[in-house]
Amino acid sequence: MEAIVIDAGSKLLKAGFSVPHDPPSLVIPTQMKRVPKDESSTNASLLKDATIDPVVRGFIQDWDAMEDLLRHVLYDRLGWTIGNEGNILFADPLATSKALREQVVQLLFEKFNTSGFYASDQAVLSLYAVGRISGCAIDIGHGKMDIASVIEGAVHHISSKRFELGGLDLTNLFAQELSKSNPLVNFSVCDVEKLKEIYACCAKDEAAYEKFQQACREEQHTLPDGQVIKIGKERYTVGEALFQPSILGLELHGIVEQLVHCVSTISFENQRRQLLENTILCGGSASIKGFENRFQKEANLSSSAIRPHLVKPPEYMPDNLEKYSAWTGGAILAKVVFPQSQHVTKADYHESGPSIVHRKCF
Numbered sequence: 001m002e003a004i005v006i007d008a009g010s011k012l013l014k015a016g017f018s019v020p021h022d023p024p025s026l027v028i029p030t031q032m033k034r035v036p037k038d039e040s041s042t043n044a045s046l047l048k049d050a051t052i053d054p055v056v057r058g059f060i061q062d063w064d065a066m067e068d069l070l071r072h073v074l075y076d077r078l079g080w081t082i083g084n085e086g087n088i089l090f091a092d093p094l095a096t097s098k099a100l101r102e103q104v105v106q107l108l109f110e111k112f113n114t115s116g117f118y119a120s121d122q123a124v125l126s127l128y129a130v131g132r133i134s135g136c137a138i139d140i141g142h143g144k145m146d147i148a149s150v151i152e153g154a155v156h157h158i159s160s161k162r163f164e165l166g167g168l169d170l171t172n173l174f175a176q177e178l179s180k181s182n183p184l185v186n187f188s189v190c191d192v193e194k195l196k197e198i199y200a201c202c203a204k205d206e207a208a209y210e211k212f213q214q215a216c217r218e219e220q221h222t223l224p225d226g227q228v229i230k231i232g233k234e235r236y237t238v239g240e241a242l243f244q245p246s247i248l249g250l251e252l253h254g255i256v257e258q259l260v261h262c263v264s265t266i267s268f269e270n271q272r273r274q275l276l277e278n279t280i281l282c283g284g285s286a287s288i289k290g291f292e293n294r295f296q297k298e299a300n301l302s303s304s305a306i307r308p309h310l311v312k313p314p315e316y317m318p319d320n321l322e323k324y325s326a327w328t329g330g331a332i333l334a335k336v337v338f339p340q341s342q343h344v345t346k347a348d349y350h351e352s353g354p355s356i357v358h359r360k361c362f
Contacts (some may be wrong), residue, residue, distance in 0.1 A: 003338050004078060005330035007091035007122065008066075010055045011142035011167065011284070014327040015073050018089070018334035023318050024327045026077050030055050032065055057143035057164055058093040059100060067111055074112060087116040087343065089334045091125055091326045094139075094146040094155065095162045101361075102354035109349045118334070118343040119361045121155045123148030125329030126282045129321060130313045135278030136259060139326070140242070140285035142167040145255075147262050149275050154362055159265045159275075161258065167285040169248055170238045171196055177234035185227055195221065199231050201289035202239030205297060212236045239288045243298060256298040259308055269306070276308045282325040 002017035008030060016025035034050040054065040074080045088108055092101065101119060108114040123137035123146060133153045139146040143166045149159040175192045179185070199219075203209035218232035237247060245252040253261065259279065266272050279299075281292060292310060299308040313321045321328060337343050348356045 001086040003087035003089055003116075003334040004074065004080075005089045005091070005327055005334055006070075006073070007125075007324065007327040007330065008055050008060070008069075009141050010053070010058055010144070013055075013069065013073065014324045015078065016327070016331075017078070018331040020328055020331040020335070021316060021318070023320075024324055026073065027324070028073070028077075030069065032069060055143075057166075058141060058146075058162075059096070060104070063103065063107065067107060070107075070112065083113070085113045085115055087118075087334070087338050088112075088114050089330045089337070090117070090119045091122045091330050092119050093122055093141075093144065093162075094148050094160055095157075096121075098358060101357050105344060105349065105357045106354045109346065114346075116338060116343040116345050117349075117357070117361075118337045119357060120330065120333055121148070121150075122146070122282075122326040123155055123160070124150050124153055125327075125333060126280060126325040127278075128329035128332050129317065129325040130280055130311050132278050132280075132311065134274050135280060135311065136263065136275045136308070138255065138259060138279065138281050138283075138286070140166060140281075140283040142284065145283075147255075147259055149263060149266065151271060151275070156266070159262050161262050163252070163258075165245065165248070165250065165252075166283075170200070170241060170285060173241055173248060174200065174234060174238050177237050178229065178231070181232065181234060182229045185223075185229055191223055195231070196238060199235040200238040201235055202243075202291045202294040203236050204290065204294060206240075206243070209236055209240045239291055239294065242285070242291070243294065254298065256295060256302055256308065260302055260304045264304075273306045276304070276306050278311050279308045280311050280322075280325070282322045284323055286322045287320065 005018050007014040012027055013030045014024040014027050031051050031053050034052045052065050054062045054069055060066050105117050108117055126137045127135050127150050134151050137148045145163040145165045147161050149156040171192050174196050175187050212233050216233040218230045220228055222228050241247040243254040263272050263275050296310050344356050344360050
Protein backbone atom coordinates (compact mmCIF):
# COMPACT_ATOMS: atom_id res chain seq x y z
CA MET A 1 0.00 0.00 0.00
CA GLU A 2 1.30 3.46 -0.93
CA ALA A 3 1.94 5.91 1.90
CA ILE A 4 -0.68 8.59 2.52
CA VAL A 5 0.51 12.19 2.41
CA ILE A 6 -1.36 14.78 4.49
CA ASP A 7 -1.04 18.56 4.33
CA ALA A 8 -3.55 20.05 6.76
CA GLY A 9 -4.00 23.77 6.20
CA SER A 10 -6.23 26.24 8.01
CA LYS A 11 -8.79 26.19 5.20
CA LEU A 12 -8.18 23.01 3.20
CA LEU A 13 -6.79 19.59 3.98
CA LYS A 14 -4.99 17.90 1.09
CA ALA A 15 -4.55 14.14 1.33
CA GLY A 16 -3.98 11.14 -0.87
CA PHE A 17 -1.74 8.22 -1.69
CA SER A 18 1.77 9.19 -2.79
CA VAL A 19 1.46 9.52 -6.56
CA PRO A 20 3.67 12.57 -7.27
CA HIS A 21 2.50 13.50 -10.77
CA ASP A 22 -1.19 13.55 -9.82
CA PRO A 23 -2.93 16.14 -7.63
CA PRO A 24 -4.04 14.97 -4.17
CA SER A 25 -7.06 12.71 -4.48
CA LEU A 26 -8.81 14.42 -1.58
CA VAL A 27 -9.08 18.17 -0.98
CA ILE A 28 -11.69 19.02 1.66
CA PRO A 29 -12.41 21.91 4.04
CA THR A 30 -10.56 21.63 7.33
CA GLN A 31 -13.40 23.40 9.10
CA MET A 32 -15.94 20.98 10.55
CA LYS A 33 -19.52 21.17 11.79
CA ARG A 34 -19.78 20.81 15.55
CA VAL A 35 -21.97 17.82 16.46
CA PRO A 36 -23.72 18.10 19.86
CA LYS A 37 -22.93 15.12 22.09
CA ASP A 38 -26.41 15.28 23.58
CA GLU A 39 -29.05 15.93 20.89
CA SER A 40 -31.71 16.46 23.58
CA SER A 41 -29.87 19.25 25.41
CA THR A 42 -31.21 22.80 25.28
CA ASN A 43 -28.06 23.98 23.49
CA ALA A 44 -28.19 21.26 20.83
CA SER A 45 -30.14 23.38 18.35
CA LEU A 46 -27.74 26.29 18.85
CA LEU A 47 -24.70 24.07 18.25
CA LYS A 48 -26.22 22.32 15.25
CA ASP A 49 -24.97 24.91 12.74
CA ALA A 50 -21.81 25.86 14.66
CA THR A 51 -18.43 25.11 13.18
CA ILE A 52 -15.02 24.32 14.59
CA ASP A 53 -11.55 24.92 13.16
CA PRO A 54 -9.07 22.15 14.06
CA VAL A 55 -6.26 24.15 12.42
CA VAL A 56 -5.85 27.88 13.10
CA ARG A 57 -3.19 30.03 11.37
CA GLY A 58 -1.50 26.84 10.20
CA PHE A 59 -1.22 25.06 13.55
CA ILE A 60 -3.45 22.36 15.05
CA GLN A 61 -5.47 23.86 17.92
CA ASP A 62 -8.29 21.37 18.58
CA TRP A 63 -6.91 17.84 18.85
CA ASP A 64 -10.26 16.10 19.34
CA ALA A 65 -11.60 17.71 16.17
CA MET A 66 -8.38 16.87 14.32
CA GLU A 67 -8.73 13.24 15.36
CA ASP A 68 -12.30 13.17 14.02
CA LEU A 69 -11.21 14.80 10.77
CA LEU A 70 -8.32 12.37 10.24
CA ARG A 71 -10.57 9.41 11.03
CA HIS A 72 -12.95 10.55 8.30
CA VAL A 73 -10.09 11.12 5.85
CA LEU A 74 -8.19 7.89 6.47
CA TYR A 75 -10.99 5.35 6.96
CA ASP A 76 -14.05 6.81 5.23
CA ARG A 77 -12.43 8.54 2.27
CA LEU A 78 -9.08 6.86 1.60
CA GLY A 79 -10.06 3.30 2.47
CA TRP A 80 -7.97 2.30 5.44
CA THR A 81 -9.42 -0.59 7.41
CA ILE A 82 -8.91 -1.25 11.10
CA GLY A 83 -5.92 -3.56 11.54
CA ASN A 84 -4.59 -2.82 8.06
CA GLU A 85 -3.29 0.75 8.46
CA GLY A 86 -0.35 2.05 6.45
CA ASN A 87 2.30 4.77 6.48
CA ILE A 88 1.72 8.52 6.76
CA LEU A 89 3.87 11.49 5.74
CA PHE A 90 2.80 14.75 7.37
CA ALA A 91 3.64 18.25 6.10
CA ASP A 92 4.65 20.65 8.89
CA PRO A 93 4.27 24.44 8.62
CA LEU A 94 7.23 26.68 9.36
CA ALA A 95 7.98 27.17 13.08
CA THR A 96 6.13 24.02 14.18
CA SER A 97 7.09 23.49 17.83
CA LYS A 98 8.67 20.27 19.10
CA ALA A 99 5.68 19.72 21.34
CA LEU A 100 3.22 19.98 18.45
CA ARG A 101 5.28 17.58 16.34
CA GLU A 102 5.28 15.07 19.20
CA GLN A 103 1.51 15.38 19.58
CA VAL A 104 1.01 14.58 15.90
CA VAL A 105 3.14 11.43 16.01
CA GLN A 106 1.50 10.36 19.27
CA LEU A 107 -1.98 10.84 17.79
CA LEU A 108 -1.20 8.81 14.68
CA PHE A 109 0.48 5.87 16.44
CA GLU A 110 -1.84 5.62 19.43
CA LYS A 111 -5.21 6.48 17.88
CA PHE A 112 -4.72 5.24 14.31
CA ASN A 113 -2.27 2.34 14.68
CA THR A 114 -0.14 3.87 11.90
CA SER A 115 2.52 1.52 10.50
CA GLY A 116 5.11 4.25 9.99
CA PHE A 117 5.41 8.02 10.16
CA TYR A 118 7.50 10.78 8.67
CA ALA A 119 7.21 14.56 8.83
CA SER A 120 8.90 17.30 6.83
CA ASP A 121 8.59 21.07 6.52
CA GLN A 122 6.13 22.39 3.95
CA ALA A 123 8.83 24.64 2.48
CA VAL A 124 11.20 21.73 1.89
CA LEU A 125 8.44 19.69 0.28
CA SER A 126 7.32 22.57 -1.95
CA LEU A 127 10.86 22.92 -3.30
CA TYR A 128 11.04 19.16 -3.93
CA ALA A 129 7.91 19.55 -6.07
CA VAL A 130 9.81 21.81 -8.50
CA GLY A 131 12.99 19.72 -8.43
CA ARG A 132 15.03 21.81 -5.96
CA ILE A 133 16.67 21.02 -2.64
CA SER A 134 17.78 24.61 -1.98
CA GLY A 135 15.86 27.83 -2.48
CA CYS A 136 13.26 30.10 -0.92
CA ALA A 137 9.63 29.10 -0.53
CA ILE A 138 7.04 31.85 -0.05
CA ASP A 139 3.89 30.14 1.15
CA ILE A 140 0.80 32.36 1.40
CA GLY A 141 -1.80 30.16 3.02
CA HIS A 142 -5.23 30.86 4.47
CA GLY A 143 -4.00 31.96 7.89
CA LYS A 144 -0.28 32.67 7.57
CA MET A 145 2.55 33.58 5.24
CA ASP A 146 5.86 31.75 5.54
CA ILE A 147 9.10 32.93 3.97
CA ALA A 148 11.47 30.00 4.35
CA SER A 149 15.09 29.55 3.29
CA VAL A 150 15.94 25.94 2.52
CA ILE A 151 19.56 24.80 2.20
CA GLU A 152 20.29 21.24 1.08
CA GLY A 153 16.86 19.99 2.09
CA ALA A 154 16.69 21.64 5.52
CA VAL A 155 15.05 24.87 6.65
CA HIS A 156 17.53 27.57 7.70
CA HIS A 157 15.43 28.97 10.54
CA ILE A 158 17.47 32.12 11.23
CA SER A 159 16.76 33.41 7.71
CA SER A 160 13.12 32.30 7.69
CA LYS A 161 10.08 34.11 9.04
CA ARG A 162 6.41 33.48 9.67
CA PHE A 163 3.76 36.20 9.37
CA GLU A 164 0.16 35.95 10.58
CA LEU A 165 -1.08 37.30 7.29
CA GLY A 166 -2.88 35.16 4.76
CA GLY A 167 -5.91 34.55 2.61
CA LEU A 168 -8.26 35.00 5.57
CA ASP A 169 -7.02 38.58 6.06
CA LEU A 170 -7.31 39.29 2.33
CA THR A 171 -10.88 37.98 2.36
CA ASN A 172 -11.77 40.26 5.29
CA LEU A 173 -10.18 43.21 3.47
CA PHE A 174 -12.12 42.42 0.30
CA ALA A 175 -15.35 42.21 2.32
CA GLN A 176 -14.70 45.65 3.82
CA GLU A 177 -13.96 47.18 0.43
CA LEU A 178 -17.02 45.61 -1.20
CA SER A 179 -19.23 46.85 1.64
CA LYS A 180 -18.07 50.42 0.99
CA SER A 181 -19.15 50.17 -2.65
CA ASN A 182 -22.29 48.16 -1.90
CA PRO A 183 -23.51 49.47 1.49
CA LEU A 184 -26.95 47.85 1.30
CA VAL A 185 -25.60 44.32 0.78
CA ASN A 186 -24.79 41.88 3.58
CA PHE A 187 -21.98 39.70 2.27
CA SER A 188 -21.42 36.21 3.64
CA VAL A 189 -17.88 34.93 4.03
CA CYS A 190 -18.64 32.24 1.44
CA ASP A 191 -19.79 34.86 -1.07
CA VAL A 192 -16.70 37.01 -0.53
CA GLU A 193 -14.32 34.07 -0.91
CA LYS A 194 -15.95 33.11 -4.21
CA LEU A 195 -15.84 36.70 -5.42
CA LYS A 196 -12.18 36.96 -4.41
CA GLU A 197 -11.37 33.85 -6.41
CA ILE A 198 -13.12 35.27 -9.50
CA TYR A 199 -12.16 38.94 -9.38
CA ALA A 200 -9.09 39.53 -7.19
CA CYS A 201 -5.96 40.47 -9.11
CA CYS A 202 -2.71 42.41 -8.87
CA ALA A 203 -1.93 45.65 -10.66
CA LYS A 204 1.27 45.46 -12.72
CA ASP A 205 2.97 47.97 -10.40
CA GLU A 206 2.25 50.52 -7.68
CA ALA A 207 1.63 53.32 -10.18
CA ALA A 208 -1.00 51.23 -11.97
CA TYR A 209 -2.64 50.45 -8.63
CA GLU A 210 -2.89 54.16 -7.77
CA LYS A 211 -4.38 54.82 -11.19
CA PHE A 212 -7.04 52.14 -10.67
CA GLN A 213 -7.95 53.73 -7.32
CA GLN A 214 -8.79 56.93 -9.16
CA ALA A 215 -10.63 55.38 -12.10
CA CYS A 216 -11.50 51.75 -12.69
CA ARG A 217 -14.07 50.02 -14.88
CA GLU A 218 -16.84 48.48 -12.80
CA GLU A 219 -18.52 45.15 -13.41
CA GLN A 220 -21.83 43.87 -12.16
CA HIS A 221 -22.15 40.52 -10.44
CA THR A 222 -25.30 38.70 -9.35
CA LEU A 223 -25.06 36.96 -5.98
CA PRO A 224 -26.79 33.59 -5.40
CA ASP A 225 -29.66 35.37 -3.62
CA GLY A 226 -30.28 37.55 -6.67
CA GLN A 227 -28.73 40.78 -5.39
CA VAL A 228 -26.69 42.64 -7.99
CA ILE A 229 -23.44 44.22 -6.82
CA LYS A 230 -20.73 46.26 -8.49
CA ILE A 231 -17.03 45.45 -8.37
CA GLY A 232 -14.33 47.85 -9.48
CA LYS A 233 -11.15 49.04 -7.82
CA GLU A 234 -11.69 46.61 -4.90
CA ARG A 235 -10.34 43.74 -6.98
CA TYR A 236 -6.87 45.32 -7.00
CA THR A 237 -6.76 46.08 -3.28
CA VAL A 238 -6.55 42.40 -2.36
CA GLY A 239 -3.32 41.68 -4.25
CA GLU A 240 -1.79 45.07 -3.46
CA ALA A 241 -1.99 44.36 0.27
CA LEU A 242 0.76 41.77 -0.15
CA PHE A 243 3.06 44.42 -1.59
CA GLN A 244 1.79 47.22 0.67
CA PRO A 245 0.73 45.62 4.00
CA SER A 246 -0.08 49.10 5.32
CA ILE A 247 -3.40 48.65 3.46
CA LEU A 248 -4.18 46.05 6.12
CA GLY A 249 -2.96 48.35 8.88
CA LEU A 250 0.27 46.37 9.31
CA GLU A 251 3.67 47.95 9.76
CA LEU A 252 5.47 45.52 7.48
CA HIS A 253 7.55 45.77 4.33
CA GLY A 254 6.17 44.31 1.12
CA ILE A 255 6.64 40.67 0.30
CA VAL A 256 9.70 41.09 -1.95
CA GLU A 257 11.47 43.30 0.59
CA GLN A 258 10.69 40.78 3.34
CA LEU A 259 12.22 38.01 1.28
CA VAL A 260 15.40 39.97 0.57
CA HIS A 261 15.68 40.96 4.25
CA CYS A 262 15.34 37.35 5.43
CA VAL A 263 18.03 36.06 3.08
CA SER A 264 20.37 38.98 3.87
CA THR A 265 21.00 37.42 7.29
CA ILE A 266 22.99 34.63 5.60
CA SER A 267 26.72 35.36 5.58
CA PHE A 268 27.81 33.63 2.39
CA GLU A 269 27.04 35.36 -0.89
CA ASN A 270 26.94 32.12 -2.87
CA GLN A 271 24.24 30.77 -0.55
CA ARG A 272 22.23 33.99 -0.77
CA ARG A 273 22.42 33.81 -4.53
CA GLN A 274 21.37 30.16 -4.59
CA LEU A 275 18.37 30.91 -2.38
CA LEU A 276 17.11 34.05 -4.11
CA GLU A 277 17.59 32.70 -7.63
CA ASN A 278 15.53 29.62 -6.74
CA THR A 279 12.42 31.24 -5.27
CA ILE A 280 9.01 29.62 -5.50
CA LEU A 281 5.50 30.85 -4.71
CA CYS A 282 2.98 28.51 -3.13
CA GLY A 283 -0.27 28.56 -1.22
CA GLY A 284 -3.76 29.44 -2.42
CA SER A 285 -3.24 33.21 -2.32
CA ALA A 286 -0.20 32.93 -4.60
CA SER A 287 -2.63 32.08 -7.40
CA ILE A 288 -4.20 35.59 -7.44
CA LYS A 289 -4.27 36.77 -11.05
CA GLY A 290 -1.18 38.76 -11.93
CA PHE A 291 0.56 38.06 -8.62
CA GLU A 292 3.49 36.14 -10.11
CA ASN A 293 4.17 38.83 -12.74
CA ARG A 294 3.95 41.62 -10.16
CA PHE A 295 6.28 39.75 -7.81
CA GLN A 296 8.91 39.26 -10.50
CA LYS A 297 8.64 42.91 -11.57
CA GLU A 298 9.14 44.08 -7.99
CA ALA A 299 12.04 41.64 -7.65
CA ASN A 300 13.70 43.04 -10.79
CA LEU A 301 13.48 46.54 -9.28
CA SER A 302 14.90 45.42 -5.93
CA SER A 303 17.90 47.31 -4.59
CA SER A 304 19.46 43.99 -3.60
CA ALA A 305 22.68 43.10 -5.40
CA ILE A 306 21.19 39.63 -5.91
CA ARG A 307 17.64 39.81 -7.16
CA PRO A 308 15.02 37.13 -6.53
CA HIS A 309 14.07 34.97 -9.48
CA LEU A 310 11.00 32.75 -9.63
CA VAL A 311 11.42 29.11 -10.59
CA LYS A 312 8.78 27.61 -12.87
CA PRO A 313 7.43 24.11 -12.11
CA PRO A 314 8.47 21.36 -14.55
CA GLU A 315 6.09 21.00 -17.51
CA TYR A 316 5.16 17.45 -16.51
CA MET A 317 3.73 18.64 -13.19
CA PRO A 318 -0.04 19.28 -12.93
CA ASP A 319 -1.51 22.76 -13.38
CA ASN A 320 -2.06 24.93 -10.29
CA LEU A 321 0.84 23.21 -8.54
CA GLU A 322 1.29 26.19 -6.20
CA LYS A 323 -2.00 25.30 -4.47
CA TYR A 324 -0.73 21.90 -3.31
CA SER A 325 3.03 21.93 -3.86
CA ALA A 326 3.78 20.77 -0.30
CA TRP A 327 1.55 17.73 -0.82
CA THR A 328 3.24 16.94 -4.14
CA GLY A 329 6.70 17.24 -2.59
CA GLY A 330 5.52 14.96 0.20
CA ALA A 331 4.44 12.37 -2.36
CA ILE A 332 7.93 12.53 -3.89
CA LEU A 333 9.66 12.23 -0.51
CA ALA A 334 7.42 9.34 0.58
CA LYS A 335 8.81 7.32 -2.34
CA VAL A 336 12.23 7.59 -0.69
CA VAL A 337 11.89 7.56 3.09
CA PHE A 338 9.52 4.60 3.50
CA PRO A 339 11.19 2.11 1.10
CA GLN A 340 14.58 3.03 2.58
CA SER A 341 13.28 2.67 6.17
CA GLN A 342 14.18 6.24 7.14
CA HIS A 343 10.82 6.75 8.84
CA VAL A 344 9.62 6.33 12.42
CA THR A 345 8.39 2.76 12.86
CA LYS A 346 6.03 1.37 15.48
CA ALA A 347 9.02 -0.24 17.18
CA ASP A 348 10.87 3.12 17.24
CA TYR A 349 7.83 4.81 18.77
CA HIS A 350 7.25 2.18 21.45
CA GLU A 351 10.94 2.14 22.36
CA SER A 352 11.61 5.89 22.48
CA GLY A 353 8.21 7.61 22.61
CA PRO A 354 7.11 10.68 20.65
CA SER A 355 10.52 12.38 20.91
CA ILE A 356 11.86 9.96 18.29
CA VAL A 357 10.33 12.24 15.66
CA HIS A 358 13.08 14.83 16.22
CA ARG A 359 15.84 12.31 15.56
CA LYS A 360 14.39 10.65 12.49
CA CYS A 361 12.49 13.47 10.74
CA PHE A 362 14.37 16.48 9.46
